Amino acid sequence: MSAQDNEALFQQRVDDEQKVEPRDWMPAEYRKNLVRQISQHAHSEVVGMLPEGNWITRAPSLRRKAILLAKVQDEAGHGLYLYSAAETLGTGRDEMIDQLLAGKAKYSSIFNYPSLTWADIGAIGWLVDGAAIINQVMLCRTSYGPYSRAMVRICKEESFHNRQGYDILVTLCKGTPAQKAMAQDALDRWWWPSLMMFGPSDKDSPHSAQSMKWKIKRQGNDELRQVFIDRTVPQAELIGLKVPDPKLKWNESTQHYDWGEINWEEFHQVIQGNGPCNAERMAARRKAHAEGAWVREAALAYAEKKAKRKAA
Amino acid sequence: MTQQEALFRFALRMGDNTLVLGHRISEWCGHAPVLEEDIAQANIALDLIGQARNYLAYAGEVEGKGRGEDALAYLRDSREYINALITEQPKGDFAHTIVRSFLWDAFHLPLLKALANSPDERLKGIAEKAVKEVTYHLRHSSEWLVRFGDGTGESHDRAQAALNDLWRFTGELFEADDAERLLAKAGIIPQLENLKADWNATVDGVLKEATLQRPAGEWMASGGKHGMHTEHLGLMLAEMQVLQRTHPGATW
Amino acid sequence: MATKHEKDWPLWEIFIQSKRGLDHKHVGSLHAADAQMAVENARDVYTRRGEGNSIWAVRASDIHASRPEDQGAFFDPADDKVYRHPTFYPMPEGVKYI
Numbered sequence: 001m002s003a004q005d006n007e008a009l010f011q012q013r014v015d016d017e018q019k020v021e022p023r024d025w026m027p028a029e030y031r032k033n034l035v036r037q038i039s040q041h042a043h044s045e046v047v048g049m050l051p052e053g054n055w056i057t058r059a060p061s062l063r064r065k066a067i068l069l070a071k072v073q074d075e076a077g078h079g080l081y082l083y084s085a086a087e088t089l090g091t092g093r094d095e096m097i098d099q100l101l102a103g104k105a106k107y108s109s110i111f112n113y114p115s116l117t118w119a120d121i122g123a124i125g126w127l128v129d130g131a132a133i134i135n136q137v138m139l140c141r142t143s144y145g146p147y148s149r150a151m152v153r154i155c156k157e158e159s160f161h162n163r164q165g166y167d168i169l170v171t172l173c174k175g176t177p178a179q180k181a182m183a184q185d186a187l188d189r190w191w192w193p194s195l196m197m198f199g200p201s202d203k204d205s206p207h208s209a210q211s212m213k214w215k216i217k218r219q220g221n222d223e224l225r226q227v228f229i230d231r232t233v234p235q236a237e238l239i240g241l242k243v244p245d246p247k248l249k250w251n252e253s254t255q256h257y258d259w260g261e262i263n264w265e266e267f268h269q270v271i272q273g274n275g276p277c278n279a280e281r282m283a284a285r286r287k288a289h290a291e292g293a294w295v296r297e298a299a300l301a302y303a304e305k306k307a308k309r310k311a312a
Numbered sequence: 313m314t315q316q317e318a319l320f321r322f323a324l325r326m327g328d329n330t331l332v333l334g335h336r337i338s339e340w341c342g343h344a345p346v347l348e349e350d351i352a353q354a355n356i357a358l359d360l361i362g363q364a365r366n367y368l369a370y371a372g373e374v375e376g377k378g379r380g381e382d383a384l385a386y387l388r389d390s391r392e393y394i395n396a397l398i399t400e401q402p403k404g405d406f407a408h409t410i411v412r413s414f415l416w417d418a419f420h421l422p423l424l425k426a427l428a429n430s431p432d433e434r435l436k437g438i439a440e441k442a443v444k445e446v447t448y449h450l451r452h453s454s455e456w457l458v459r460f461g462d463g464t465g466e467s468h469d470r471a472q473a474a475l476n477d478l479w480r481f482t483g484e485l486f487e488a489d490d491a492e493r494l495l496a497k498a499g500i501i502p503q504l505e506n507l508k509a510d511w512n513a514t515v516d517g518v519l520k521e522a523t524l525q526r527p528a529g530e531w532m533a534s535g536g537k538h539g540m541h542t543e544h545l546g547l548m549l550a551e552m553q554v555l556q557r558t559h560p561g562a563t564w
Numbered sequence: 565m566a567t568k569h570e571k572d573w574p575l576w577e578i579f580i581q582s583k584r585g586l587d588h589k590h591v592g593s594l595h596a597a598d599a600q601m602a603v604e605n606a607r608d609v610y611t612r613r614g615e616g617n618s619i620w621a622v623r624a625s626d627i628h629a630s631r632p633e634d635q636g637a638f639f640d641p642a643d644d645k646v647y648r649h650p651t652f653y654p655m656p657e658g659v660k661y662i
Contacts, residue, residue, distance in 0.1 A: 292345025
């Protein structure tokens with residue numbers, strides 16, 4: 001079969017809403033695109049453990065401590081599911097992690113913002129996970145089978161993350177004036193970065209069109225961002241928090257919120273490595289990896305010895 | 313000391329032991345040597361924190377002064393904590409964490425097995441659930457210790473160093489205080505010194521398989537069970553209690 | 565033991581039986597140094613929400629799979645054997661227990 005035939009058959013399969021499986025023929029670009037996107041997604045889960053993990057030891061009650069620990073643990077699980085999905089495309093986890101640690105791979109820029117107060121743990125669950133879920137629900141229907149299956153599992157587990165975050169803020173808003181101020185401050189700092197999570201506007205997004213054609217992505221960045229805003233604004237109002245956007249206004253005719261302008265300069269700066277915590281996040285990951293090297297080596301050495309003894 | 317006071321003190325100690333160690337283990341979340349181990353250690357920490365909540369809630373009820381799990385966890389200073397010293401030792405390298413867990417788990421499991429037969433229904437209930445969890449903890453820490461001991465030269469040396477470091481905190485585990493003596497006499501908890509044979513058998517068996525040396529050190533540190541801690545605990549509690557202390561009376 | 569480029573732990577495919585009597589179902593994969601660690605990692609990674617009753621771990625490199633290009637020859641011939649399905653046989657109205 002010629003390359004063109006392969007390509008046409010492949011597109012036909014995608015158009016017919018059949019999933020692509022690991023051993024199927026696929027365009028080299030599709031494979032590359034997927035490895036990039038899935039590994040970025042996996043890196044985001046793993047780096048995303050850091051700003052929240054930062055508060056496990058300071059959680060203000062034993063109940064909150066257990067919930068947060070279980071939640072951050074889930075992120076590790078989600079990173080693992082995603083690395084596994086990417087590995088079906090022929091790239092090893094070690095290779096993907098090497099790229100991250102070498103600074104060659106991206107991860108969601110939201111995790112380069114600092115978690116400064118306990119309310120930030122609420123804001124991360126409510127806003128960051130809320131934004132992530134909108135993206136992830138779409139990705140449950142992505143064309144690549146292993147990615148889609150990983151996303152289904154992740155979405156199932158993720159649903160409590162969003163709620164526990166909102167629950168933290170609900171409690172703070174019912175609390176002392178200091179607690180309420182803490183909640184508002186967190187919203188003020190996390191709102192715009194959360195909107196940036198959906199990526200550049202479709203017209204400026206380099207990968208969007210091809211990803212849509214291959215049904216890796218199924219909805220545009222702007223559309224998803226609007227869904228998030230429409231859902232989240234009433235949730236903020238319900239607990240008496242003010243979204244930090246003076247242009248935010250319900251539009252009767254479109255049945256959507258109109259809203260202000262994202263500071264794309266900030267977005268690009270953070271992506272370039274100039275966010276408030278880029279250096280710290282990478283340093284933490286590198287340290288964990290380097291300090292774990294002897295552990296991973298020992299386990300492998302022991303497994304080899306044991307296998308040899310068994311064979312002898 | 314009345315039996316009620318003794319029971320309060322024992323439940324509180326079990327709560328402190330499991331909370332402090334669970335807190336320490338949770339420090340790995342996001343920083344473990346491999347993603348699978350982030351998840352495994354978090355599971356262990358969650359088990360321990362869950363046990364701590366049960367013990368502290370029970371301690372609060374026995375005390376009858378209206379202190380709940382959070383009041384006991386967040387509003388006591390290090391001199392009022394009565395956990396064993398081994399549980400509060402810093403995470404160190406992964407060998408230290410594994411050895412700390414192993415030496416504790418090897419004591420914790422036989423203790424729980426005995427508590428699962430306690431005539432005190434609450435202790436019995438907590439222990440019955442915890443036995444299953446801790447059976448897994450001991451298995452996990454034992455297997456890692458064997459991997460380290462019989463893995464590479466470096467892992468062997470690190471494991472032996474951790475063992476030598478932490479060994480001095482194991483004697484205290486078997487030293488009963490007044491409360492424990494009273495409860496043991498009443499048949500509510502086991503005689504702690506009777507758990508030693510079980511502990512020795514586990515430790516010696518695993519160390520042999522791991523090709524590690526049982527440290528010769530005879531001198532044992534003690535004091536944690538009476539509120540005399542290493543400096544590490546104060547720092548740990550300062551971090552853990554910061555929000556409760558800064559915002560007195562707030563609900564979270 | 566130490567090689568220059570650090571070697572990943574081998575990849576294992578994990579199958580979980582969620583309840584007695586059901587099939588073991590593929591749930592995903594993970595890395596582990598040996599089989600015992602694979603089973604235990606699977607317990608920690610894939611049964612955190614009480615999904616598990618039994619675990620199988622298989623080294624990914626030990627799985628033999630059919631090839632996509634064999635799909636036609638392997639599976640299409642079964643498509644027209646409709647007589648293998650009970651709905652192929654019309655039953656007289658009112659007949660019971662068949």
